[in-house]
Amino acid sequence: GYSVAEIYKALGYTVHKVQIINDRGIHICKSMAAWKLFGNGETPASTGLKGDKLVGKYYVEFDKNFKAQCKELEAKGLSKEEAEKQAPIMKLAVQMLQQWEQKDAEILKLWNAMNSWVYAGFDATYKRMGVDFEKLYYESNTYLLGKEEVLRGVEQGVFFKKEDGSVWVDLTADGLDQKVLLRSDGTSVYMTQDIGTAILRFRDFPKIEGQVYTVGNEQEYHFKVLFLILAKLGYPWANKCYHLSYGMVDLPTGKMKSREGTVVDADDLMDEMVEEAAKQTRELGKIDEMTEQEVNHLAEMIGLGALKFFLLKVDPKKRMMFDPAESIQLQGHTGPFIQYTHARIKSILRKAESLNIKPEVGDLKKVNSLEPSEREVIFKINQYTTKLQEAGREYSPAIVANYAYDLAKEYNQFYQAIPIFNEADPIKLKFRIAFSQVTANTIEKAMAVLGIHVPERM
């Protein structure tokens, strides 16, 4: 999603990158409940853990205890549903949610503390990845507007109220079901909040034409419903909202489940990749004239480049297999392959400069006398804009990623086939240096769209 925003920026659009933060609801309360029971007052400061990790730990802790308690209750003869309701730890979480909605001071304090830990943790991770958002939306704020809108919808007759007080939308005419928008006790659901968030965004950024939601494909139904609701409420931009539904990531060991803690941790992954990059850089003996700081900087660039490229090279709409062992690869169809090509070109450009050879495109009629490998590279360079447009149309950074790879691949073939500085003809020599420079620039641009930096040497 982030890279799609960068694609549109590169195409000249104005883009606002925003994020919704789900800071409301039972899932936070689960962590809170487990922390209260087993936390012994732990904080990120006291444990040295990142805030999001600490809260995540108690989310897993909750699930563990919850399951154990359910099992116990089921052994006593309760049904599964009954046991899930009666489990003491779940009762505590539900109670906390109610207290939160009633603005209970003590609960709000704990909620504030744990949320701030999570955000601080996320911030650190985003910062390292080079991801930033212009504005964050908090569900705990936006649900109120959503509620207003739903009630307005009832007045206008696009939604209806049942006897128990719950509010519904009827989407059977659109081939869908009836969906609840407000619970019988008047509290809001996930959908309510998203209605508010959407409207708020169009108020905050009046000039935008539409919105792209980058959310996993398990929420396809949700967004289908959301956009229909927005249309029913009379918002003309409703049909300019698009759900970029990305496929889930599978691990060789099975599915990722946050509740069970079987997720690949982004921070750990980045550490591993950077470490591997540093190791290989040292083994290849490329750090001769580099300071320790420069080596670390390079390793960070390569490690993160490898990771980002690995994730972005496949079509986001499809389900992908993420094999950590394979992602750590720095050869072949990878980010470092492209970074390496860039570094080599830079090396050529430095040499040309030291020899005082100026890049010059010269007479374009020479195109006919081009070597095949030269023609391939130039052909590829010229595809950049087309590919970028295609990527925008398809909402697919993979198109940019594979373009950058293809360009690097073509250039490497030329590089191998024709040693530039052996060329006696100065016109050809200058021309080759010129399109080498353009290649490097194009690689840099394409990679920048993906949030990947390219080094001067590696």
Add this chain to the structure above:
RNA sequence: GGUCUCAUAGCUCAACUGGAUAGAGCAGCUGCCUUCUAAGCAGCAGGUUGCUGGUUCGACUCCAGCUGGGAUCACCA
């Protein structure tokens, strides 16, 4: 069960939206560093594009059916 979605080399992925001999990487095998960085290049091997039909001059691509994965259909988020 309804709806949606996916299936391409041993593995991970491409294929300009219906065009020529389906391409890369990894893994395996062979070569290439006294020449701009070998994180590279060249080559070998690997395919009845899940199956069966249909439309078309032409199908990985479109349609139907089947098989097998996945998602979703909560007063969860």
